Amino acid sequence: MFIKPVAALLPASLISAALLSGCSVYREATNPSSIATLDWRQAATDADRLRLRGWRKAWDEALPKARAADAAALAADPVLFDPDRAQPEAAPPPGNYRCRTYKLGAKGTGMRDFTAYPWFDCRIAQEGNVLSFHKLTGSQRPTGLLFSDARARQIFLGTLVLGDETSPLRYGTDASRDMAGYLERIGDKRWRLVFPYPRFESLLDVIELVPAG
Template structure:
């Protein structure tokens, strides 16, 4: 994490470096088809969602089986209900990192609750994690009744704005949203660029 924050700080000090001040394009620019927006490398990550779960879950269970079991359906790859696009509003969210993808990372890490929000943007939704040192932000695209696709970028440290998707492969994020309870959703990020094999962000209305 310290390495990520330092890299971001150095980039922000470079003359003419403005990629962190460029806003995301709006829905009218993007359309509603996530496939026309996603980079090829991100498509590959999404296609490998099952293998990422299969690799990460045994490692997480070996690290802390009671904590993994306590979350129930949150870590069941096959649970998905109709209503994948969450309604606009204010949410509480918490992040879990499953399986270490770097030598210094742990196989199971649970973070406390933070602030998130969902905003309507036409047929799309914008997901924003508002607090914490790592803050995904991006659009949710309708895909099928039980799944929405997330395309966004990672905001770090004291950065005050997300960069455009597709500018920096290391910051680009792809995942999917599923409803797993009456008013409970999860954002699954297979093989994120840092630390873990799978990130799971749970969010519920605040």
């Protein structure tokens, strides 16, 4: 499966300083070396920086609602649903993964306070000095970059691909599609990608990742 290089999701203003004159627009937008030194704080929108600063508040609001809805499900996996279980060396190796999304705390009355989705296909790819994350299957598919932030955390900035769409929007083009989260390692060959205050449905989304095969 071909995956559109994620550098194309970033606003051109963030990468132009690192580009050589005379290159084509396509090469400039998809050159991995042009994004290798970007700081996620420079790339993120104001709204997404605010969401990331509120990560703990999102857990505090979402967990009680999720426990009230399905206490057994959360108790069965205390590591995944503990906001303080991050381990060092957060970056996962490139490759194919299985991923599963959990939505905690409903927004409005149309959703449950705890929803667990089946396993789908995901991929971690190397793009220069940064990683990218792609959810390959399912009706809601985050795709974006993973920026180094701390030894136990990587920051995700990307967009949401819906339904039968084949290409993601450029990050920052549509606030309703922009996604901001953080990735942590929570065990041996086990990671989670957490989205505080996603735009739709829930107060907190957690995507569990384990290597495929």
